[in-house]
Amino acid sequence: MQGKPFQFNKVRIALLAVVVTFLLLFLAAPLVVVFGEAFAKGLGAYFAAFTDPAARSAIWLTLITTAVVIPLNLVFGVAAAWCVTKFSFPGRSLLLSIIDLPFAVSPVVAGLVFVLVFGRNGWFGPWLSDHDWHVIFAWPGIVLATTFVTLPFIARELIPYMQEQGRDEEEAARLMGASGWQILFRITLPRAKLALLYGLVLCNARAMGEFGAVSVVSGHVRGQTNTLPLHVEVLYNEYDFSAAFAVASLLTLLALVTLGLKTWLERRGAQSARAY
Amino acid sequence: MHTAITISDLSKHYGMFRAVDSVSLDIPRGELTALLGPSGSGKTTLLRMIAGLEQPDVGEIRFQGQDIAGLAVSERRVGFVFQHYALFPHLSVFENVAFGLRVQPRKQRPPEAAIRGKVGDLLKMVQLASFADRYPAQLSGGQRQRVALARALAIEPEVLLLDEPFGALDAKVRLELRRWLRRLHDELHVTSVFVTHDQDEAMEVSDRVVIMNHGRIEQIGSPQEIYHRPASAFVMGFIGQVNMFRGRLPGPGGGDLRHERLGAIYFVRPADVEIQRPIAAQAPEHMLKVSRIHAAGPLVRIELLGRDAQLVTAELTQERFRELELLPEQQVQVQFRSIHRFDS
Numbered sequence: 001m002q003g004k005p006f007q008f009n010k011v012r013i014a015l016l017a018v019v020v021t022f023l024l025l026f027l028a029a030p031l032v033v034v035f036g037e038a039f040a041k042g043l044g045a046y047f048a049a050f051t052d053p054a055a056r057s058a059i060w061l062t063l064i065t066t067a068v069v070i071p072l073n074l075v076f077g078v079a080a081a082w083c084v085t086k087f088s089f090p091g092r093s094l095l096l097s098i099i100d101l102p103f104a105v106s107p108v109v110a111g112l113v114f115v116l117v118f119g120r121n122g123w124f125g126p127w128l129s130d131h132d133w134h135v136i137f138a139w140p141g142i143v144l145a146t147t148f149v150t151l152p153f154i155a156r157e158l159i160p161y162m163q164e165q166g167r168d169e170e171e172a173a174r175l176m177g178a179s180g181w182q183i184l185f186r187i188t189l190p191r192a193k194l195a196l197l198y199g200l201v202l203c204n205a206r207a208m209g210e211f212g213a214v215s216v217v218s219g220h221v222r223g224q225t226n227t228l229p230l231h232v233e234v235l236y237n238e239y240d241f242s243a244a245f246a247v248a249s250l251l252t253l254l255a256l257v258t259l260g261l262k263t264w265l266e267r268r269g270a271q272s273a274r275a276y
Numbered sequence: 277m278h279t280a281i282t283i284s285d286l287s288k289h290y291g292m293f294r295a296v297d298s299v300s301l302d303i304p305r306g307e308l309t310a311l312l313g314p315s316g317s318g319k320t321t322l323l324r325m326i327a328g329l330e331q332p333d334v335g336e337i338r339f340q341g342q343d344i345a346g347l348a349v350s351e352r353r354v355g356f357v358f359q360h361y362a363l364f365p366h367l368s369v370f371e372n373v374a375f376g377l378r379v380q381p382r383k384q385r386p387p388e389a390a391i392r393g394k395v396g397d398l399l400k401m402v403q404l405a406s407f408a409d410r411y412p413a414q415l416s417g418g419q420r421q422r423v424a425l426a427r428a429l430a431i432e433p434e435v436l437l438l439d440e441p442f443g444a445l446d447a448k449v450r451l452e453l454r455r456w457l458r459r460l461h462d463e464l465h466v467t468s469v470f471v472t473h474d475q476d477e478a479m480e481v482s483d484r485v486v487i488m489n490h491g492r493i494e495q496i497g498s499p500q501e502i503y504h505r506p507a508s509a510f511v512m513g514f515i516g517q518v519n520m521f522r523g524r525l526p527g528p529g530g531g532d533l534r535h536e537r538l539g540a541i542y543f544v545r546p547a548d549v550e551i552q553r554p555i556a557a558q559a560p561e562h563m564l565k566v567s568r569i570h571a572a573g574p575l576v577r578i579e580l581l582g583r584d585a586q587l588v589t590a591e592l593t594q595e596r597f598r599e600l601e602l603l604p605e606q607q608v609q610v611q612f613r614s615i616h617r618f619d620s
């Protein structure tokens with residue numbers, strides 16, 4: 001019996017060592033490298049990377065894309081989660097699987113699909129060019145691709161949460177005379193507030209960081225259709241390492257902020273779960 | 277007797293399962309009606325169809341003679357109390373009760389002062405006036421259910437529906453709350469229907485009991501009628517404790533043995549089993565053996581074993597028990613004061 005705790009300790013230390021090694025190798029080291037390289041040529045060079053017009057354009061495009069994508073996803077996510085959890089209808093489980101499609105499909109394939117549909121030789125290509133509307137190799141294409149890739153985030157956070165809450169409260173509100181909108185805004189959404197915020201944070205991070213799908217539809221026009229991740233790639237391919245890492249550090253900072261927000265929301269969620 | 281709700285030939289299927297099977301029922305105005313039955317008997321489905329939360333496949337429901345099939349849930353003026361309270365966790369007790377008033381269209385909505393007054397009165401009525409600013413999570417189960425009741429009454433419903441309202445509470449609170457609900461009903465006289473699987477609850481609280489089984493109504497009657505004149509073997513077995521005998525009765529019987537025949541089911545309540553000291557010349561097959569004595573309680577429960585290990589439960593007063601001086605393993609004989617027979 002006395003040997004057992006010791007054995008257990010050995011296993012525990014071994015497991016811990018494996019985990020720590022992986023974390024250092026794959027998470028901590030890259031983080032150090034990003035910031036190290038970003039500041040390699042000094043503070044001046046670091047900030048110069050952001051004053052460059054191409055960089056500003058990339059930041060701007062990323063912000064605009066995110067600003068369009070998030071509300072779209074919010075509407076879709078809430079609508080989808082509401083449908084799936086509060087109503088029973090034929091095709092409900094099919095809808096549930098379709099919501100996950102963007103997770104299963106490679107982002108590059110998603111980008112190619114949009115090129116096939118909206119590109120010059122695509123289904124709507126001739127009609128779009130007749131009206132002088134540019135989707136592919138322009139910002140609408142970037143918005144479309146980003147929306148597609150981030151579509152499941154909010155719905156996926158809301159669905160399990162709303163499912164667990166059941167329908168009783170909504171039914172109670174309905175019986176008291178509340179309309180559908182009143183139920184949504186006064187009962188369902190306030191109750192699912194934390195899950196919604198959590199989904200928004202994740203969606204935001206992915207929208208700003210998406211590379212594959214956006215890369216296919218953007219056309220890489222410097223100063224016009226490059227988002228932040230694409231801009232990093234361009235700088236890197238031009239051997240402008242310190243600028244590439246400076247811009248990359250911005251994306252990394254965003255990831256760290258996301259992580260912080262996520263942890264905070266989870267803690268809040270755990271607290272309110274105890275309170276209810 | 278005025279009828280508040282008329283239900284005619286109502287049915288609801290879930291796949292192959294007949295949840296409610298051609299039910300017709302009149303619910304009298306101002307009375308408290310219990311829908312009583314085992315789980316899966318269709319009582320909750322029936323209640324939810326009255327509320328409009330489920331759509332019937334066939335049949336019709338009328339409120340004061342008016343068909344409500346076309347009425348939206350929100351227009352039926354139904355107060356509903358859920359088993360698990362269904363309070364809004366992010367709203368205070370006050371706002372929970374005020375919800376039904378605040379969501380009314382602007383033209384009908386009472387002014388703020390009227391809402392405050394009304395919610396205050398309701399909270400006083402459910403004895404929670406000092407809890408207005410608390411949140412549901414800070415209340416006990418019994419308090420939560422009282423908030424739910426105040427909230428359901430805030431819209432001045434035509435009908436109050438309660439789905440296992442005491443089901444989530446512990447035994448002592450359950451008992452208090454159901455007596456309180458009865459007193460409240462005597463003051464308000466709002467037509468109420470409540471679902472329960474607890475026969476004591478149904479018998480104690482309600483004016484009328486509707487007993488359901490397999491989606492059908494077995495019997496409708498006052499608690500006394502149901503207890504003394506059960507309409508079927510199911511009702512007899514469901515209400516209170518019974519001894520059930522198939523085909524023949526044990527002992528020489530005080531019951532009329534000429535009725536004894538195969539295929540019949542006999543029920544005798546434990547309180548109707550009279551234990552007697554054996555008379556000397558009794559045939560051994562008419563004797564029963566005392567196997568267990570439970571004397572802790574107002575009544576003494578005795579378990580007797582007859583021929584073929586037939587178990588008979590008897591209940592007698594402490595006084596009678598002392599008089600008989602019963603001991604385990606003792607041989608006794610029984611007489612049945614009252615026997616219910618149903619032919620199967």
